[in-house]
Amino acid sequence: MRQKKPKYIQIIDAAVIVIAENGYHQAQVSKIAKQAGVADGTIYLYFKNKEDILVSLFQEKMGVFIEKIEEEIKSKKNAADKLYSLIDKHFTLLSEDHHLAIVTQLELRQSNKDLRLRINEVLKGYLNVVDKIISDGKENGEFREELDVRLARQMIFGTIDETVTTWVMNDQKYRLTDQTKKVHDLFVNGLSTKN
Amino acid sequence: MRQKKPKYIQIIDAAVIVIAENGYHQAQVSKIAKQAGVADGTIYLYFKNKEDILVSLFQEKMGVFIEKIEEEIKSKKNAADKLYSLIDKHFTLLSEDHHLAIVTQLELRQSNKDLRLRINEVLKGYLNVVDKIISDGKENGEFREELDVRLARQMIFGTIDETVTTWVMNDQKYRLTDQTKKVHDLFVNGLSTKN
Amino acid sequence: MRQKKPKYIQIIDAAVIVIAENGYHQAQVSKIAKQAGVADGTIYLYFKNKEDILVSLFQEKMGVFIEKIEEEIKSKKNAADKLYSLIDKHFTLLSEDHHLAIVTQLELRQSNKDLRLRINEVLKGYLNVVDKIISDGKENGEFREELDVRLARQMIFGTIDETVTTWVMNDQKYRLTDQTKKVHDLFVNGLSTKN
Amino acid sequence: MRQKKPKYIQIIDAAVIVIAENGYHQAQVSKIAKQAGVADGTIYLYFKNKEDILVSLFQEKMGVFIEKIEEEIKSKKNAADKLYSLIDKHFTLLSEDHHLAIVTQLELRQSNKDLRLRINEVLKGYLNVVDKIISDGKENGEFREELDVRLARQMIFGTIDETVTTWVMNDQKYRLTDQTKKVHDLFVNGLSTKN
DNA sequence: GATGAATGAGGGTTCATTCAT
DNA sequence: CATGAATGAACCCTCATTCAT
The missing domain is CATH 1.10.10.60 (Homeodomain-like)
Structure with missing residues (x-):
């Protein structure tokens, strides 16, 4: 004990x-x-109350999440490499904690609007990291100048989130990290052959 | 009356x-x-019961949704054009029904796992439309051969969904349809300048 | 039809x-x-209402019940023989209509006090027949003078009723009419050997 | 308080x-x-739930009931005396608790089949006491050898139950215990003078 | 700090009855 | 006579939170 x-x-x-x-x-x-x-x-x-447990849970776990991702991408020079590291770390961390994956992808979303708004506050830290990568990429010429940062971030976060959720809903049967490369490729190069 | x-x-x-x-x-x-x-x-x-109202609501509204989107993309020849129409129609339909947007993006997600699974069943019709566009694009050479259809679909749906949710959470303050072109551009061309 | x-x-x-x-x-x-x-x-x-169906059901069926029993015992001279006929006919009639047996022995008892009081009114016709047999028996010397008619009737009805209910609760697995003789013997001679 | x-x-x-x-x-x-x-x-x-209150009520009260009756008949040697004590105690205990009499004779019978089956389980303890008295009486020669124990028990329980129910339905206007002797006499000697 | 017995508000669903056709 | 769609009152149970010990 x-x-x-x-x-x-x-x-x-x-x-x-x-x-x-x-x-x-x-x-x-x-x-x-x-x-x-x-x-x-x-x-x-x-x-303070039950909601406070859940917000704290999210803060606590997401805080670690962001720290680890920031740690990971610090060493990368390219925006594309940073993006790769972010996807990879995101997938890796959730693969390593199945309980947490279920809680963040499925269960916590059932909370009411208020709680979700407070969770979104916490998420901002993560989204800022993404925004930074995109801005950096634009500045150093890796990414296109005309990109709308918020939209690009929504693509990145939306895709990663959807990918993880699908994986959790499929009972985590396949290896999430196997998808890192292909997801990254989609982000960087898009669908088209014309490029 | x-x-x-x-x-x-x-x-x-x-x-x-x-x-x-x-x-x-x-x-x-x-x-x-x-x-x-x-x-x-x-x-x-x-x-039959309260859950049945919600599932029926989703079926009814999503059914119309899919029908209208299919109608819209039918006339397009290119996969890229079809994708554009899909995004556009998706954004337009939800812009035209603010109540429905709130319900599908925020409220219905609070339902329990059973209901969400049944809602996912309905969603499959939509996802199949997306899959078809991607496959067609691969076949006719517009999209890259090596694309993973499921992943590409998750990108498209994840991004659109995240974009709409952000818009709803911001009280639908800006015009969602203004983003169609940029979202489509992201999908097709990706982030990179290197292309 | x-x-x-x-x-x-x-x-x-x-x-x-x-x-x-x-x-x-x-x-x-x-x-x-x-x-x-x-x-x-x-x-x-x-x-008039649902209760009226049930009371009418009981009146209708119990009316036939009493008529048939009266018909049966009319020809008997002895009180003891009449009592035998009554038991026998009671058992026979319910054996022949399993649905009715279930309804009167188990289901209708779940009705509320009001309904049960109205059902008791109907039952009085039956109880009067029993009372008559006992009185006749006392008068012609077959039954003991000191008998309390109401108590004797409660014994007869209570026992028959309990016997039928037990039989119904056991899913009518054995033949109810096989018990007629022994029940009658109990009524007439009691438990004791001392007589 | x-x-x-x-x-x-x-x-x-x-x-x-x-x-x-x-x-x-x-x-x-x-x-x-x-x-x-x-x-x-x-x-x-x-x-556990509402039904559990009712079953527990019956168990609790019937448990005391059986205990007191067993206590009472323990000192009696004859089966006939035991039977007398049982009737007497049964009548006395219900006379002393008018509320309980109403509940057990009228109200609890309105419960659904499931609950009634569970109540019957509890009742078995009481019926076993009756069976024992009858068997003992047969063994020591007080009661007739050819008695069917189950039928005799149905007579005893059915009569007592019917007697109490009638008394409750008549708003407990007369003294139930005044009937003990006559009921006992009916059980032991039956209706007939011929004995 | 720690306990856990007690609190009490809140809602999905059934079904006897009515009445316009 | 006959229909059957519509009505709306009524209740068991859960669980986040409190507070006396």
Whole structure:
């Protein structure tokens, strides 16, 4: 029973497991408390309410996510290489944590509009990283000048997200990281042969 | 009070309005009935249960959606033109029905896994249209041979979906259709200048 | 489709079948109407409300029941013989109509107090027949003078009823009429050897 | 507000009162909770669902019932005396708790087949006591050898039950215990003078 | 800090009955 | 006489949150 982790983290990790295994709507506070090995009431010493658990979960996990991606792309010089690293790391990190993949791709989306807006706030950090890559690419001539950064970011994020979601919905049966190269190629070169 | 529309359609239209204005979790059957101008019990003469209203709503609206898109692209010869029409029609149709846009992009996603799976079934019709365009493009040499159709489809759908969702979340403040050309350009030509 | 029977009887017979096959709480008016081959609304041309169907059902069937029993015992001279005939006819009639047995022994008892009071009114005709047998028996010296007629009647009816109910609950697996003699013997001679 | 009784008992007692005073179909969970002085939700900390309240009620009360009867007849040597005690105690216990009498004789019988089957399970304990008395009586020569135990039990239980029900339906206007002797006499000696 | 028993608001669905045709 | 579409009241149960210990 040695739980070195502070209760705050203990509870968030418990929430990920409970939500992944039971689904968003079956993830009662009491279940999370049980999984975390604390009393129901204890939850409320660390979180304002249930929504706060979920936002914190997202912040905590997404924070690590962004840190690792930034770490990874720091060493790359080209925007295209950075983009490759981002896709690769994104796929890799979610492949390594199946529970987290289910929670972020499927379950947390069932939350109401308010919660999703707050989750979007957290997501902005990630989207800023993408924006930076695109801007850098435009500046150094790798990417086309006329690109609309927001649209390009929506393509990149939308595609990655859709790809991961499809993979999760297929019960993670194939290797997500096998798709990195092809996704990157699509981003950089598009569909057309005419280029 | 002249209601020419059959009750089935009346109720679905009412559901769209109620869900758009109140949110998925605040869309009680009694509210939908009131909006439709019928008694609560009447709902159950036309729908098996509440979930059935939502699935039917999606089928009905998405059915029209697909029909109109197919109609639109039928006249186009090039895959690239067809893709343009698809994006354009997708954006146009949702721009013309703000309520429906809110419902499909935000609210219906809060439904539970069962409902989402049934909604995905309906979506397949749309995704098949996209797949067809990509395959056709590969065959006639417009698109690259080595394209992975599923991935390309995920890019197209993921991007369009993300674009619309962002637009809805920004309260539909700008004109979605203004983005058609740029989205299409991204799909066809990618990010890179190197082409 | 030749339905010679008047609708009134048609509906009562339908009610017996529907209740026996679906249970009291699953015997909706619409089901009875369907079984009777009439529209829901038609029921209300012949019966005041649902309760009226059930009371009428009981009156109609119990009326025949009493008539047949009275017919049967008319020819008997002894009270003991009359009692035997009554038991025998009671068992026989219910054995011959399994649906009716289920309805009267199990299903109709689930009705509310009001309905049961009205059913008891109908039952009085039957109980009067029993009372008459007992009184006659006392008068002609067959039965003991000191008998409390009401109690004796409660014994006879309670025992017969319990016996039939047990038989119905055991899915009518054995022959009810095989018990006539032993039940009669119990009534007449009691448990004791001392007599 | 000193409520020494555990909540479980508190709720069952409340259920007896509410059902007796309002009838089975008007005994809403919220009414029972109010009568018990607890919140609606508290009910579900002690009972799985509404049916569970009713089955538990029957088990709890019938358990006491059987215990007291067994206690009472233990000291009697004769089967006839035991039978007398059983009738007497049965009548006495229900006379002392008018609410319980209404609930067991009238209201609980309106429950659906499932619940009634579960109630019958509980009843078996009582019926076994009766069977034992009859068997003992046969063995020691008090009762006739040729008696069918099941039939004799059906007579005893059916008669007692019918007697109590009639008494309850007559609003418990007369003293039930006044009938003990006569009922016992009927059981032992039967109707006939010929003995 | 930690507990967990208690709270109580909220909604999908059924079905007897009506009444315009 | 007959129809059957429409009505609308009524209730069990869950679970996030609190607070006395």
